[in-house]
Amino acid sequence: MTSIQENSRIKSAEQITEDIFRLTLHAPMIVSLAKPGQFVMVKTSSNLDPLLRRPFSIHDVSADGDLLLLYKTIGKGTTLLSALTQGMSVDLIGPLGNCFTYSGNHDVCLIGGGMGIAPLLFWARHLSSGVTKPGTHRVLLGARHRRELQPVATAFQSLGYNVDLATDDGSLGHHGFVSQLLPPILPSVQGVYVCGPTPLMQEVANQCHEIDIPCQASMETHMACGLGACLGCTIHGSDGTYKHVCKHGPIFDAKEVLWTI
Amino acid sequence: MDHLNNQSPVDLAVNIGGIQLANPVMTASGTFGYGREFAQFVNLDAIGGIVVKGISIEPRAGNPPQRIVETPCGMLNAIGLENVGLERFIAQKLPYLRSIKCRVVVNILGDSVEEYAYLAEKLSEHAGIDGLEVNISCPNVKKGGVAFGTNPAMAQAVTEAVKKHSTLPVIVKLSPNVTDIAAMAKAVEAGGADAISLINTLIGMAIDIDKRRPRLANIIGGLSGPAIKPIALRMVWQVANAVSIPVIGIGGIGTTEDALEFLIAGATAVQIGTANFYDPGAADTIISGLTTYLEQHNETSLINLIGSLDTGVLS
Ligand SMILES: Cc1cc2nc3c(=O)[nH]c(=O)nc-3n(C[C@H](O)[C@H](O)[C@H](O)COP(=O)(O)OP(=O)(O)OC[C@H]3O[C@@H](n4cnc5c(N)ncnc54)[C@H](O)[C@@H]3O)c2cc1C
Ligand SMILES: Cc1cc2nc3c(=O)[nH]c(=O)nc-3n(C[C@H](O)[C@H](O)[C@H](O)COP(=O)(O)O)c2cc1C
Ligand code: FES
Numbered sequence: 001m002t003s004i005q006e007n008s009r010i011k012s013a014e015q016i017t018e019d020i021f022r023l024t025l026h027a028p029m030i031v032s033l034a035k036p037g038q039f040v041m042v043k044t045s046s047n048l049d050p051l052l053r054r055p056f057s058i059h060d061v062s063a064d065g066d067l068l069l070l071y072k073t074i075g076k077g078t079t080l081l082s083a084l085t086q087g088m089s090v091d092l093i094g095p096l097g098n099c100f101t102y103s104g105n106h107d108v109c110l111i112g113g114g115m116g117i118a119p120l121l122f123w124a125r126h127l128s129s130g131v132t133k134p135g136t137h138r139v140l141l142g143a144r145h146r147r148e149l150q151p152v153a154t155a156f157q158s159l160g161y162n163v164d165l166a167t168d169d170g171s172l173g174h175h176g177f178v179s180q181l182l183p184p185i186l187p188s189v190q191g192v193y194v195c196g197p198t199p200l201m202q203e204v205a206n207q208c209h210e211i212d213i214p215c216q217a218s219m220e221t222h223m224a225c226g227l228g229a230c231l232g233c234t235i236h237g238s239d240g241t242y243k244h245v246c247k248h249g250p251i252f253d254a255k256e257v258l259w260t261i
Numbered sequence: 262m263d264h265l266n267n268q269s270p271v272d273l274a275v276n277i278g279g280i281q282l283a284n285p286v287m288t289a290s291g292t293f294g295y296g297r298e299f300a301q302f303v304n305l306d307a308i309g310g311i312v313v314k315g316i317s318i319e320p321r322a323g324n325p326p327q328r329i330v331e332t333p334c335g336m337l338n339a340i341g342l343e344n345v346g347l348e349r350f351i352a353q354k355l356p357y358l359r360s361i362k363c364r365v366v367v368n369i370l371g372d373s374v375e376e377y378a379y380l381a382e383k384l385s386e387h388a389g390i391d392g393l394e395v396n397i398s399c400p401n402v403k404k405g406g407v408a409f410g411t412n413p414a415m416a417q418a419v420t421e422a423v424k425k426h427s428t429l430p431v432i433v434k435l436s437p438n439v440t441d442i443a444a445m446a447k448a449v450e451a452g453g454a455d456a457i458s459l460i461n462t463l464i465g466m467a468i469d470i471d472k473r474r475p476r477l478a479n480i481i482g483g484l485s486g487p488a489i490k491p492i493a494l495r496m497v498w499q500v501a502n503a504v505s506i507p508v509i510g511i512g513g514i515g516t517t518e519d520a521l522e523f524l525i526a527g528a529t530a531v532q533i534g535t536a537n538f539y540d541p542g543a544a545d546t547i548i549s550g551l552t553t554y555l556e557q558h559n560e561t562s563l564i565n566l567i568g569s570l571d572t573g574v575l576s
Contacts, residue, residue, distance in 0.1 A: 002301065004301060229294035231291075
């Protein structure tokens with residue numbers, strides 16, 4: 001897949017909660033190539049510390065070349081990113097990695113937990129853009145608190161999706177894990193797409209495995225290059241080999257992943 | 262008007278023990294894949310040379326995750342020499358490398374002198390390879406090259422074996438994890454090396470204080486990036502003064518100024534490593550930066566710069 005280096009301009013930088021941010025970058029070249037599930041490597045500093053670029057899923061794109069990132073401040077790189085303001089430029093490499101795939105016209109379920117929601121909006125937009133009707137697909141989203149869930153859930157709802165929600169503290173939707181919303185839905189869908197913390201993805205992968213429903217999971221690892229050059233981004237594959245998240249992923253058939261490690 | 266001519270009046274060409282490079286900017290093993298990964302970010306035809314990821318006889322799976330950790334101005338890696346192996350390198354990677362104009366150097370690694378010799382012999386049979394770089398220094402694999410890189414007699418023996426079994430120019434890549442780098446350099450020169458490259462990564466470590474666990478699954482790993490540049494520069498200077506074969510400087514090079522420091526210290530060429538990860542166009546930038554520097558300093562040839570360090574007493 002083609003990827004490029006592009007100097008994007010910040011169109012807006014919104015703070016959603018104390019540690020969650022949404023960045024709208026004008027990056028028409030990358031957007032023209034981007035597919036749902038892919039990611040970008042973002043330069044968060046103009047000097048040598050932090051040294052490496054940070055990987056972020058493409059949260060959404062617009063027809064006029066905007067690329068959205070949804071991220072949480074974790075450490076040095078994301079904190080620097082959160083200080084950037086409208087009009088500033090951000091150096092991106094992308095789009096990178098493979099993408100979600102959908103075959104046939106069956107109903108599917110998208111499940112996101114925390115920042116794992118990020119790649120699902122672009123995917124939901126794609127699925128609603130003519131392939132099938134949004135109402136028939138299911139979207140399950142979970143987060144710690146209403147404050148961080150509501151603003152991102154709204155974006156799915158405005159695409160026409162019926163969205164079921166869960167929060168850790170019960171402040172919105174189901175009180176508990178988003179994976180607990182899946183069992184009643186699972187028999188009525190033919191595919192599941194999951195992104196979020198590893199325990200969530202593992203739980204969803206298990207549920208799908210038990211009744212033999214295909215599941216695609218978006219995986220995270222530490223990355224130095226995102227280009228397939230450093231070989232640093234490995235995860236354990238179920239066949240005993242190592243998989244490189246930036247090249248073979250980030251989207252994996254859940255059966256290809258060894259979840260128990 | 263002459264200066265509007267595309268042909269720059271400055272000459273960047275250098276010769277590394279028989280490998281003629283259009284310019285002294287190479288890319289370091291393990292940081293540039295097999296070239297193709299960077300085709301969209303840098304003009305591969307214009308790079309002086311590409312050193313490919315280290316190749317062993319059989320494919321290697323490498324170390325379990327986590328394999329990389331970022332550190333201040335640097336990174337630790339414990340990739341564990343994952344590579345496609347000799348056969349797949351020749352069948353799947355070499356044809357593309359042959360199609361680009363720059364020089365191709367194959368980095369090799371083995372567990373025994375015989376393995377290095379075998380790799381040298383087999384790779385010499387194939388067109389499109391301009392030289393070998395012998396990795397005697399990778400700190401990642403417990404059973405691997407570490408003994409060769411820290412013992413002068415062993416390093417000399419590997420060099421001799423590779424030279425004997427190959428018709429290609431041989432670059433020996435030194436480990437910095439030694440007390441006396443000049444002694445290592447002299448040993449490989451005595452073994453017949455056509456050139457020396459240095460440094461490979463410095464062995465380091467990082468700990469997760471919440472889990473009280475090492476951050477790398479391999480516990481220890483190799484430190485690279487801008488953080489190691491002063492050490493690399495010192496070692497390159499010491500080695501350039503100790504041997505008469507060409508030296509290639511490696512370690513934390515990311516800008517034209519970095520490359521110039523190494524050339525002035527005595528390196529005939531440089532390799533860009535970790536910088537490719539955060540700045541995949543670094544090689545292009547440095548090549549044009551060198552031209553600009555020479556023009557500004559009224560030098561017509563880069564060769565005049567090499568080893569031009571003046572250490573005369575400063576009062
Ligand atoms: C394919 C992919 C997509 C991602 N998409 C998103 C997203 O859409 N939104 C979001 O908030 N986060 C996302 N992440 C995680 C994000 O990359 C990390 O949160 C970020 O790198 C942390 O950087 P930092 O400097 O703030 O943290 P630090 O802890 O200071 O970073 C230190 C080093 O560890 C790495 N690192 C730390 N946490 C992670 C992590 N969870 N995954 C990978 N590397 C990590 C950093 O990249 C850096 O190299 C994604 C990760 C991957 C691999
Ligand atoms: C991820 C990674 C993989 C590497 N793999 C190899 C290798 O296979 N063989 C080798 O000789 N050196 C390898 N190196 C070492 C580099 O070629 C180089 O010597 C070192 O990183 C120092 O240069 P730098 O600071 O510019 O990166 C690797 C370095 C990194 C960061
Ligand atoms: S991040 Fe470098 S190979 Fe995947």
